[in-house]
Amino acid sequence: MRQTVSGYNKVAKLLHWFSAIMVIGLFAAGYWMVDLSYYSEWYKPVPHWHKSAGLCLLILTIGRLIWKSITTSPAIEGSPFEKKAAAAAHHLIYLLLFILFLSGYLISTADGRGIEVFNWFEVPGFGSFIENQEDIAGLVHEYTAYILIGLASLHGLAALKHHFINKDNTLKKML
Amino acid sequence: MKKILIASVIGATMMIPMTANAADYTIDTRGAHASVNFKVSHLGYSFIQGRFNKFDGEFSYDKNDIEASKVTVNIDTSSLDSNHAERDKHIKGSDFINVSKFTSAQFVSTKVTKKTDGGLAINGDLTLHGVTKPITIDATFIGEGKDPWGGYRAGFEGTTRLQLADFGIKVMGASSYVDMDLQVEGIRK
Incomplete structure (x- = not known):
């Protein structure tokens, strides 16, 4: 048996809140950039920053999962149903993130081009694996993003419900 | 003596920016605002249009000093695409451009002159199928200016006819030559 802890460790908290900011920022940028005019000065830089x-965030999330697996996380609080639902939601959030990473990658690399990360290094592209990959991956990316934002909102509301209604440790252990 | 040498070296390097004012451009292959297209006869009845998807290059251009212009383009011959995989395989094979042996083609300009009609004659050496031959590209300057994203671009269009025999490529039937159609847009460095 691992020893139990009452809150998340500092690194886990940092990764969690940083991811939250990134996810909201990426969603906002993505939502905005797809409707930009070609002649907008933002048309090129914003998708570049988004990608x-x-x-x-993908690299960070992999690191986060490794960190989570080697450190101890506090127990989920609430009714048996809430515990199950919370665990499922947490797993689903990770899964949706990875669907977003993969589908986003598959849009930009459908023609074999790599993705430049802040003109810092390039992630190679491997072309298309399915026909019309950029379109299909685009739809998956879009709908997954909406689902993730919906689920993340529910996740936040649930934390607030535990904090203000149940008055338990749920929110505090992440602060 | 040493001091004079150092002073003259510094003096010489300081003079370089004074003389070179032709702007250098990178061909925008990343944004695919450039293409290397070819057109070749099919049995003498119609033309096949294809292109090379992978290439890179750079040029320098100054509208006030055309003669100082230069262009270099490297083409990945294996990126030939005529919208038909089996045909591409055939053209890339040893019957034609033999890409496993001659993986790249290169054009390096030697002289650029302005023609009386306002167009440009770009003379240079083309290396294709392992053979280097001088060719002339008839080019037209299309336009230049700022783009909406903070860059500066200049673009050209060019055509040239290549005789396959000149490059040691076997002539079969009516397909003795290939017309190249080049669209080039560069981003100023």
Whole structure:
């Protein structure tokens, strides 16, 4: 048996809140940039930053999962149903993130081009694996993003419910 | 003596920016605002249009000093695409451009002159199928200016006819030559 802890460790907290900011920022940028006019000065830089930040978040998320697996996380609080639902939601959030990373990558690399990360390094592209990959991956990316934002909102509301209604440790252990 | 040498070296390096004012451009292959297209006869009845998807290059251009212009383009011959995989395989094979042996083609300009009609004659050496031959590209300057994203671009269009026999490529039937159609847009460095 691992020893139990009452809150998340500092690194886990930092990674969690940083990811939250990144996810909201990426969603906002993505939502905005797809409707930009070709002649907008933002048309080129914003998708470039979105892709770069998204790939950085991928690396961070892999690191986060490794960190989570080697450190101890506090127990989920609430009714048996809430515990199950919370665990499922947490797993689903990770899964949706990875669907977003993969689908985003598959849009930009459908023609074999790599993705430049902040003009810092390039992630190679491997072309298309399915026909009309950029379109299909685009739809998956879009709908997954909406689902993730919906689920993340629910996740936030649930934390607030535990904090203000149940008055338990749920929110505090992440602060 | 040493001091004079150092002073003259410094003096010489300081003079370089004074003389070179032709702007250098990178061909925008990343944004695919450039293409290397070819057109070749099919049995003498119609033309096949294809292109090379992978290439890179750079040029320098100054509208006030055309003669100082230069262009270099490297083409990945294996990126030939005529919208038909089996045909591409055939053209890339040893019957034609033999890409496993001659993986790249290169054009290096030697002289650029302004023609009386306002167009440009770009003379240079083309290396294709392992053979280097001088060719002339008839080019037209299309336009230049700022783009909406903070860059500066200049673009050209060019055509040239290559005789396959000149490059040691076997002539079969009516397909003795290939017309190249080049679209080039560069981003100023």
